Amino acid sequence: xxxxxxxxxxxxxxxxxxxxxxxxxxxxxxxxxxxxxxxxxxxxxxxxxxxxxxxxxxxxxxxxxxxxxxxxxxxxxxxxxxxxxxxxxxxxxxxxxxxxxxxxxxxxxxxxxxxxxxxxxxxxxxxxxxxxxxxxxxxxxxxxxxxxxxxxxxxxxxxxxxxxxxxxxxxxxxxxxxxxxxxxxxxxxxxxxxxxxxxxxxxxxxxxxxxxxxxxxxxxxxxxxxxxxxxxxxxxxxxxxxxxxxxxxxxxxxxxxxxxxxxxxxxxxxxxxxxxxxxxxxxxxxxxxxxxxxxxxxxxxxxxxxxxxxxxxxxxxxxxxxxxxxxxxxxxxxxxxxxxxxxxxxxxxxxxxxxxxxxxxxxxxxxxxxxxxxxxxxxxxxxxxxxxxxxxxxxxxxxxxxxxxxxxxxxxxxxxxxxxxxxxxxxxxxxxxxxxxxxxxxxxxxxxxxxxxxxxxxxxxxxxxxxxxxxxxxxxxxx
Numbered sequence: 001x002x003x004x005x006x007x008x009x010x011x012x013x014x015x016x017x018x019x020x021x022x023x024x025x026x027x028x029x030x031x032x033x034x035x036x037x038x039x040x041x042x043x044x045x046x047x048x049x050x051x052x053x054x055x056x057x058x059x060x061x062x063x064x065x066x067x068x069x070x071x072x073x074x075x076x077x078x079x080x081x082x083x084x085x086x087x088x089x090x091x092x093x094x095x096x097x098x099x100x101x102x103x104x105x106x107x108x109x110x111x112x113x114x115x116x117x118x119x120x121x122x123x124x125x126x127x128x129x130x131x132x133x134x135x136x137x138x139x140x141x142x143x144x145x146x147x148x149x150x151x152x153x154x155x156x157x158x159x160x161x162x163x164x165x166x167x168x169x170x171x172x173x174x175x176x177x178x179x180x181x182x183x184x185x186x187x188x189x190x191x192x193x194x195x196x197x198x199x200x201x202x203x204x205x206x207x208x209x210x211x212x213x214x215x216x217x218x219x220x221x222x223x224x225x226x227x228x229x230x231x232x233x234x235x236x237x238x239x240x241x242x243x244x245x246x247x248x249x250x251x252x253x254x255x256x257x258x259x260x261x262x263x264x265x266x267x268x269x270x271x272x273x274x275x276x277x278x279x280x281x282x283x284x285x286x287x288x289x290x291x292x293x294x295x296x297x298x299x300x301x302x303x304x305x306x307x308x309x310x311x312x313x314x315x316x317x318x319x320x321x322x323x324x325x326x327x328x329x330x331x332x333x334x335x336x337x338x339x340x341x342x343x344x345x346x347x348x349x350x351x352x353x354x355x356x357x358x359x360x361x362x363x364x365x366x367x368x369x370x371x372x373x374x375x376x377x378x379x380x381x382x383x384x385x386x387x388x389x390x391x392x393x394x395x396x397x398x399x400x401x402x403x404x405x406x407x408x409x410x411x412x413x414x415x416x417x418x419x420x421x422x423x424x425x426x427x428x429x430x431x432x433x434x435x436x437x438x439x440x441x442x443x444x445x446x447x448x449x450x451x452x453x454x455x456x457x458x459x460x461x462x463x464x465x466x467x468x469x470x471x472x473x474x475x476x477x478x479x
Contacts, residue, residue: 001418002459007452008422009445015427016282016441017275020448023244028450030391030458033336033382040376046333047098047373050106053320057311058112058137060091060130061325062119063343066153069175069186070263071214073250076327077343079121087343088126090350091325092133094374098322099136101373103332108140110319111311113148114167117327120149124157131165144169144208144310151197152188163207169307170201174211177231178224180265181217186252195235202236208307209237215280216245216272218253219265225280229287239307240293241300242284244277281444297399298443316399318385318392326377336382349377394453398446403436411462419456423449 009019038046064084068075077083098104112134122130127147134145146169147162154172162170176182179190202209213228220228232240247254253263262269272280285295293301296309315321321330326346329338340346353375385391390412397403405413420436423429428442428449438446 003418003422003456004459006448007419007456007459009426009428009448009452011426015439016444017278019426019428019441020445022274023246023445023447025447025451026243026246028395028447028454030387030454032385032387036335036381036383038376038381043376044373047101047103049333050102051320051333053107055314055317055319056107056109057314057319057321057330058109058134059321059323059328059330060095060112060114060134061323061328061339062087062114062116062122063325063327063341064116064121065118066121067186067188068252070252071175071185071217071245073248073254076117076341079118081123083343084122084126086347087326088122088129090347092129094350095133095324096136097372098324098374099133104137104322108138109143110140110314111144111146112137112139113146113311115146115148118149119147120154120158124155124161127158127167128161128165131162131167135166139166144308146171146311149173150188151194154197159201163204168206169208169210171210171212172198175214176217176220176224177228178220180267181220181224184219184263184265185217191231195231198235198237202238206306208239210239210241210307210309211235211237212241212243213284214243214245215284216277218263218271219268220272221268221270222276222280222283224268226283226287229284232288233291238304239296239300239302239309240288242281243299244281245272278441278444282440285440285443295401298401298438298446313396313400316392316395318388318395324374334384334388336385338380340378340380342378345378349375391454395450397436398438398450398453401438401443401446405434405436415460415462416453416456419453 006020009015012018063076064079064087065072065075065077066079114130131145139145145167147167148171151172151174174194175185175187177191177194182189182191198209198211201207211232213232215225245253247257256263262271264270285301288301289295293303295301296307297312300309300312302309318331320332320334322332323330323337323339326339326343327341329336331337390408393407394403397407408416420429420431423436423442424431428439428445430437430439438449442449
């Protein structure tokens with residue numbers, strides 16, 4: 001049995017600050033899939049097959065931003081009205097085609113997420129077009145439909161067109177309310193504007209208003225962070241995500257750090273280390289829970305029940321997610337898929353479809369019209385993950401802070417017991433009967449713990465006999 005500190009963390013009087021050295025990735029995962037190539041005819045056939053998923057989502061990507069923030073490493077395309085107009089035209093056309101396919105119509109969609117980029121940079125009329133295209137899909141009753149973006153430029157016309165055309169949840173990247181920290185991070189607008197606008201939007205009788213905060217930004221002292229937390233309460237929003245700043249390559253913050261500089265404010269070059277970020281997380285969790293906010297995951301809290309965070313919750317459960325747009329990711333018929341980010345190639349794929357009546361031919365045998373399936377754009381497809389159902393249990397449980405061991409095959413739960421015991425000994429979790437509950441420290445380090453769990457399984461694989469038992473049990477759970 002191999003156990004390493006990267007799996008278990010280390011024993012420490014203060015596991016919140018010292019169980020692991022640093023959080024180095026936003027998400028955890030493990031390999032098990034391989035790239036696959038799909039012929040155009042096969043792609044077309046996929047969209048003629050009913051879905052077997054019990055829960056589903058749409059993800060729609062808008063890859064444009066007016067400005068690159070200092071903490072961002074995935075800036076794709078500068079905002080340009082003409083480029084956006086062309087993109088939305090092609091995107092909505094493909095949504096219309098996809099919505100009428102047997103794959104889309106076979107089962108309802110629980111949630112829709114329009115992300116980016118900055119989706120709110122599109123025009124008011126384009127918000128309406130997008131909402132109308134989404135409405136063509138069979139959405140379940142009370143489906144959550146989220147529009148992501150920023151408050152800057154999200155005027156009343158966009159707001160009214162969004163709420164009138166099916167959007168009922170809005171996620172705004174605030175990151176910090178402090179004006180100087182925001183300016184240093186490359187954000188628009190000051191604290192007063194943000195508070196006033198959020199207070200206005202939060203008065204809507206049913207829409208959920210959610211914001212993101214990042215802790216650990218340059219110049220964001222502990223005092224500034226405390227003010228950020230209070231501003232969330234004062235803003236009237238219905239939910240908040242607290243994300244730790246991670247030193248990802250390619251960001252302006254990392255480029256400056258490599259040169260020995262800090263992109264701080266005029267008042268402070270304070271840069272929180274991992275231990276200080278742990279304190280920031282703890283103060284955030286304690287602040288909201290003292291205000292009777294409910295924790296839905298390790299990083300998300302809500303003021304009241306209108307905020308459900310359906311997409312974020314289900315996405316961790318390995319559900320089917322149909323992706324649309326350059327840079328969109330999801331899964332179709334169990335195959336992971338990621339559309340390429342190159343906007344030129346994405347448009348080229350659409351332009352190559354010369355007519356809605358163009359036929360797909362294979363060995364001179366014509367099949368159904370291309371119009372019966374959305375365009376197959378450049379990207380990557382992966383074979384089904386053989387451990388997908390099991391991994392979903394791990395991710396959903398650890399992200400939520402409670403892993404129900406009765407959902408695991410008995411052989412797997414027993415196999416993992418040394419790891420769970422180590423987590424308990426190191427102050428990261430409490431194991432009571434069939435439930436592993438993460439401590440505050442465990443919730444802060446939950447991505448490291450997920451990564452450690454997958455590392456444990458890679459280094460300590462089950463035997464073929466117990467693997468067979470595992471597969472049978474997981475299929476039984478899924479059915």
